[in-house]
Amino acid sequence: MKYLCLAYYNPEKFAAMAPADVQALVSQCPAKDAELKKTGRMVVSASLDGPQAAFALRPIGGKTVVTDGPYAEAKEMVGGFFIIEAADREEAVRVASLHPAATLGESVGWAIELHPIGFFEMDRTRGT
Template identity: 60%
Template sequence: MKYLGLAYYDPEKFAAMSPVDVQALVSQCPPMDEKMRATGKVLVSASLAEPKHWITLRPRDGRPLISDGPYTEAKEVVGGLFIIEAGSRDEAMRLAAMHPAASLGEAGGWGIELIPMASFLG
């Protein structure tokens, strides 16, 4: 089964971190990401731009209404995503636990949401 992992962070908490702490945190991510990809179970992995660069399209009168910013207002926002292939829920959790947002970045409000995918076109 495929799972979508959404890596969240809290922009206010992240902004409150010192530049030195941010650099120390972020420098730990590439080796952890590589270890996760080395499992051969990661189908997609990406970091996302800041929400101020997002665009939202909503249906209005049969046409898309386009606006700047994220779709929803939330304390936490998605900062990255990954799609993994796992043989079981337990394996999916073990793989997701390898992502930096699952074990680092508590000061920045990091966390992972792991969602089973009903379908996947790839």
């Protein structure tokens, strides 16, 4: 089974950090990411631009309307996502716990939310 893992953070807490503290935190991520990739269970991983770059499509009056972000008020924002493969919930927790957001960044609200994926299809014609 595949799991969508949403990596959250608190933008206000992150913005309040001193640049040196941000660097110290972020510099620990590549080693953690490498650990996760070594499991062979990672399908895809990506970080997202800040919430100000987000936009939403909504059906309004029979037409698709674009709304600029951030389009949801929240204390936590999705900063990235990854998809893993795991045999069951326990394995998904074990694999996802290798991601930096599961072990670092408590002070900036890092967290991971896991969603089992019911249907998954990749467009292999794109080559990206």
